[in-house]
Amino acid sequence: MQDFTSWRSQFAPEVVGESEPILDALETVRRVAGTDCSILITGETGTGKELFARAVHRASTRRGRKFIPINCAAIPEQLLESELFGHIKGAFTGAVNARPGRFMSAHEGTIFLDEIGDLPLSAQAKLLRVLEERVVSPVGSDSDLPVDVRVIAATHRNLEEMVAQGTFRADLYFRLAVVPVELPALRERPEDIIRIAELCIVRAAEKLGRRITGLDDAARNTLLAYHWPGNVRELAHMIERAVLLTRGDQILDADLQVPGRKTKFARATPALGTPVSELKVVPSPSLTVKEAPAVPLGDTLDLRSALENLERELIDRALRKAGGNRTEAAALLGLNRTTLVEKLRKYAA
Ligand SMILES: Nc1ncnc2c1ncn2[C@@H]1O[C@H](COP(=O)(O)OP(=O)(O)OP(=O)(O)O)[C@@H](O)[C@H]1O
Ligand SMILES: [Mg+2]
Known part of the structure; x- marks a missing residue:
């Protein structure tokens, strides 16, 4: 053999x-x-x-x-x-x-x-x-x-x-x-995280015609500490975004958009009472609610339907971002694919 x-x-x-x-x-x-x-x-x-x-x-x-x-x-x-x-x-x-x-x-x-x-x-x-x-x-x-x-x-x-x-x-x-x-799971084999990240940097930098030498120490630590619910797919996407965003020749901690953490892209939430017609959908580089203030809430005060609107909007963004791939969209949303499929079914009905 x-x-x-x-x-x-x-x-x-x-x-x-x-x-x-x-x-x-x-x-x-x-x-x-x-x-x-x-x-x-x-x-x-x-x-x-x-x-x-x-x-x-x-x-x-x-x-x-x-x-x-x-x-x-x-x-x-x-x-x-x-x-x-x-x-x-x-x-x-x-x-x-x-x-x-x-x-x-x-x-x-x-x-x-x-x-x-x-x-x-x-x-x-x-x-x-x-x-x-x-x-x-x-x-x-x-x-x-x-x-x-x-x-x-x-x-x-x-x-x-x-x-x-x-x-x-x-x-x-x-x-x-x-x-x-x-x-x-990726979190169970931390020794592979940096290896995969570095390979993704080389690939993304090549694709974008950038020269990027690697990760700084803080970025490394962030990658090692994160729990990676979307595993290698999520890591690859995070690195690709970072390669796009970084200004220098290294990926810095601030270039990593770790879900749940405020990033340099966070925007102020519009004041309560802003007329709905004045809310713009701001293209957001990530999907955390903090960074996606302009969800179409409609005129309703009904909490459940407002949350449904929010859910629909985030699902929609995730799907667009994942180019329609449900598996990837689910990973971005932190859901199981099956849960996402159920939600899509519910909203399609
Ligand atoms: N060990 C690895 N080395 C390099 N790339 C990897 C590795 N594992 C996964 N990937 C990459 O991560 C992405 C997801 O991999 P894949 O589609 O095989 O995952 P999956 O387990 O089938 O996920 P799902 O359950 O969501 O369908 C792909 O782009 C794949 O190339
Ligand atoms: Mg698969």
Whole structure:
């Protein structure tokens, strides 16, 4: 077998980190990538679950075939089964034509089932059949179709707890978790924080055509002290913003927009009684309420609806900032993606 270092630079060059749990995770991936067994990747948002899943695919013999990522939390429950397993013509209202489904599209490749904990029980049963018998049965069909797909699943949830509560099938859990890969939260591997930050500085500076040499001591300490709820994704964004903002050739503490801390961008809150028509939406570089004074409150004094307006506005900003990516928007808001999706559903209704 290829040695670890050359394997890593060939198949997982973008995974940064020298901490023990990251090296362990990479070693597990190296050992099993070449087999067809299912892998369950767990970790908080932004810890690199998709990055690792792609590395598995790249390091496998399926690399020339498709890698199909599916976010189970983002697809409405009633559409999920047909999306995954396909449907026959006339299977339900609107099923004018037969559709193959993502498993069939991933034939001979890899399917990445993100947020597997959000998979409804009925779809869990069908997924188990794919894993055990290597067949899919499209919605509305009596017959099975053979399919050859490697499954990599991921979740930020505690599936064992879900099994205990009866919301996740135990048999499916054991089947998926043959090879568990646990990605540590960034706060659990402080030695990687500066390493990743420095790499992000080099990348961002290159992109923006700036010359930036690194972080000053205070900035370093701030990065080490923060708890990183959005993990690597949040760190990368914070550094990118800092590279944009900094005036000198070093990132200073003041250039870091740490959520919850007043920054040089904080603006005065408009005086109570300012007519709503005079409030402007000020583009804010961050999302803390302090820095976003001009939320459209409307004329209401009803606290609940004012808070809803505020929530909508912050969600809207986060989504715009994340270019529509719900995972990133949720991280910016400090929410679980599922919570954000629920809120979006509520506001869309
Ligand atoms: N170890 C790492 N080294 C370098 N970049 C990383 C690492 N882990 C994550 N990233 C980067 O952080 C971002 C988030 O990673 P990824 O999308 O894989 O996270 P995730 O665990 O799937 O998050 P979510 O649960 O929110 O979907 C990506 O831009 C990815 O490239
Ligand atoms: Mg992901």
